[in-house]
Amino acid sequence: MSLFGRMLLGTLLICIPVHASSGWDWRTRISVAVKDQPLETICIILEEQYGIHFSYSKNVVDLSPLVTVNIHNKPLKKALEDIFAPFDIHFARIGDQIVLTFKKHPTQTISGYVQDNTTGEKLIGATVYSPVQHVGTTTNQFGFFSLTLPRDTISLQVSYIGYKPGRLPVRKSQTEPVIVPLQSQNSLPEVVVVTDTLRQQQEQAPLSKLNLSPADMKSMPRLLGEADMMRAISALPGVSGGIEGGGGLNVRGGSPDQNLVLLDGTPIFSVSHLFGIFSVFNPDIVKSADFYKGAFPARYGGRLSSIVDISLKDGDMQQYHGEAAIGLIAAKAMVEGPIKKGKTSFVVSGRRSHLDALMNDLKLNGSNEEPDNKAYVYFYDANLKVNHIFSEKDRLYLSGYVGQDRLKITYREGREADTTGTATYSANSRSRFLWGNYTGTLRWNHVFSPKLFANITSNYSQYYFSTEYNYDYKPLNTTDTSISYGKYYSSIQDIVEKADFEYRPQPNHTIKFGAGTITHIFNPGVSLFEDVGGGQPSLDTTYNDGASTGQEILLYAEDEWKASQVLWINAGVHASGFLVEGRFYHSVQPRLGARYQLPRKWVVKASYTHMTQYLHLLTNSTINSPTDLWVPSTGRVAPMFSRQGSVGVAKSSRHHMYTMSLELYYKTMDHVIEYNEPVSPFNGAGKDWDEQVAVGKGRSYGGEIMLEKKKGTTRGWIGYTLAWSDRTFPTVNGGRSFPYKYDRRHDLEVVLTQRLGKRWELSATWEYTTGLPLTLPTASYEGTGDASPYDPPGKDPILDHIGDRNQYRTSSMHRLDISATYSKKKKLWTKSWTFSLYNAYNQRNPYSYYMVTDTKKQERYLAEISILPILPSVTYAIKF
């Protein structure tokens, strides 16, 4: 029989003839008993015994499910209800027969928040899952979820890393958001107990996205005793931490300014303290961090290379908690608790370095002659967050951050420093530096309907660098006093207004859309000089005031679509425009990510994204420093633009004990810039900065492998990156491409943590990287400084001719960091000691190179400088 014929037959209504007369009605009492028989058998029995005809389409109504029924003397209607209702089969009498049809499912949307049972802290990425329907969802950044299911869904499973799975009973009339509390499983305060959830399954993770919990971060060895989020990120494949000791993130061949770092949605421009030794994020109040190095969802934009989206804790709604720690470099404290139980909470934290006491005795320039020259350096940061629940549908978050580094240098000269008393003047100079971030964030969450969630954000962020100096000069015998004052400052400010919506019409679709504006206020360097000592007036008191404002607007929409049980697609578009000094730039950036699940827990992933960046960072040396200047795109320097494509595979072991992922990527970057010539760090950008920079292209490609063990007392990962990154500028290196300054060919990171009993946790990281590109001189030659051979003091200057840019490599680098944490739970609080060794085997890794000229030995050679030897540290912390 042909296929068509078979289909035709199959779709024919099947009429089962019984007795000629219809001797039944709805009140007819029937009895039927079957055990593990198909529904169809019941129909046949009723037909045979009571003459009831059943009419149905086999394609529509499935009577194959096995049932066990024992009905005794029940009215027909009631009996059929009991039999068919669980299978959504509807029945009706038409003439002498009962026609069976499939009942259309009524649905119900369940929405709410998943939170910690004790603290009320919202849990990000918790899984809400219907085991019957085999569908689920995860909570968003605010702990909110929405899931549309058949109305008769009885209960949902809710699970989250480190928490006991919970059950959410579903009430049919439920329309208000529900609260799902989960009980924490943590035994040690800093150890995560891993449970099996959707979220942590490798095959569920989007491509190029990694999530870091504070526990991940805290379990890594610490430099000078400080746990650090940015350091943990830089240990991931595809990320290079830049130069040793520096805190910059270089993601897939991108520069540090191409990373968008968001603190509760607010952009942070400078992410490190103490010239890169610590990040500005106090790990005690970080709740989670998502890191994207590709496959950027459409909701993010404005930077080319990576997104670090950090969520801070909301604060305990029920009781007060706190943490305090003191280490070799810094001390910190955090307190959280309810302002009004169950309604309003707060979290406040502070951190300050106490290095300045050590620096106090440091003599500058190694000079014993000037005992009064001093330097003080310290940093501090503080966070405050208040969270108020107005109703199940409305929540408000208010947060603020301030973090600063300060450096003060004092010199005394003449009579003030002179012990012999011959000087006829006294002078002292004081220089003060200050740089840091200030941010403020106001967020309002509103649940418009169980399917529609909104987050309205208004935030402000500023990065500020300022230096001031005073130079006081007092001669004894004349009136030639000078009291001079100078100031130089630069800043960038962002004022962001944004509305994000999340619409979940069905379990298979999460549609995110939104719009926003960002006002960028650039102030790339202003100088001011004054002399109030009676000398001649300063030449011009301020200059280089090149402040400008840029207006960015953005629109985005994306759909996280579960196209089938095995195919997941995130498709979106991010459109933005930038208006600056009468010019308008715009771009439409497609974002596409897809994941396809294969048998045996193999997953194939792919993504393609465009990103546009309207901001540039002027860096005056090869290393990023606090003096770098943010500037807008101009007529000559267009916005940076990147295209990135990546493909990957991932595999989990049977119980998700081990995961493996491999990714390959290719990225291009247009309109990257660098200075043509070295520029003083305190000159400011000036109005014509764009004429001093070369505009070029960048390209990077490579592969990343990550093997991770996620369960058990031994956990950790091995990450390996093989990468190439280069730059091409028409006016640099003769127009030839050259390796990017942070191009590392091989980068291997091994991170291990080992739990020993209930109290000890050991951790170690080992990193091996090939050397960084280096430019070397390729010839030396005689120099001159004077017109007449009778003039010079007799020294022959030796000059070097610099070869092609970045054609050589520094020696390879490797380093082992280890730490051990001992935690002990007391009745009311937990104490812990952390002992750590940075650079445990004291490897001398190259930091910089220079030529040494030894005129006595008549020798010249290349010298290699290394910093950061073995650095032990100890930290004591308490938690209550």
Add this chain to the structure above:
Amino acid sequence: MRPFSFYAILLAIVMTACEKESRIPIPYDGDKLVLNSLIQPDSLIYIRVTKSKPVKEYGNLRFPEVPGAAVVIQEDGRTLPTPEWRVINGKGYYVSQGVAGAGKQYTVSVSYTGLASVEATDSTPGAPDIKDASAQKASNRVKFSLKDNIAEKNYYRIRIYNADIVNGEIVALKQDTVKFRLDPSFNNNFIDIIGNAYYSEVLLTDERINGKDVLFVLQTSKEITASHMIVEVSGLTRGAYKYLDGTYSQRLEERLDFSVDPVNVYSNVENGYGILGGVNARRLSFSVQ
């Protein structure tokens, strides 16, 4: 601008550093002619011709001289008489037969068997207008006035010498370098104040003093003890300025940090290395009060 890393200096304060000789092999581009001459008006032109060398050297830091080269000097396109080879203070120079003039253009070309011929061109600038130099004993300040010519873009080099009277004349004690720095408001070089840095010479453009009559106050690193001093201000051509500015660390501090800014020193010598630059120095000699 001199290579400088804010980060490096500050990190160096915080971190301990360790230095060793690097094993990285340094390549060599091969021998090239090196032409060096700073032409001073009203003075003979001294041209130094040497050969380049590999960067690493163990035993002899002097560069090989090239005595038998064919050196041609042109003044405003007119070829001058062939310069003579002379050894002065132990070093060989090709010396012109007549003095250079101000405001003229000079081209020097050098040919030598086995090496590529080189050529360079520059002009000679006008002399700076300076006056009223003074200093006070046991102080750390030296003052003088400079009147900038508004009609031109000017480049200057300032140096100070301690001096003494020899045969009734004030003579600079050249081995006794006076290190100093400029009031930061003139060049916005905050780093001098911040890093407490003093220099053997200061180079500046007229960007902030264009067309003005300015009193310069130089801060010396040490108290002034000499009986006499000399302030030397040279007008420079743009090429000379860029060369002297870019070579400061290597000429006067014998240090080159590659990690900071690997940018080549300015050179206007085609097919070779070196500089042909115009300078015009004026000196003010005075007694310290």
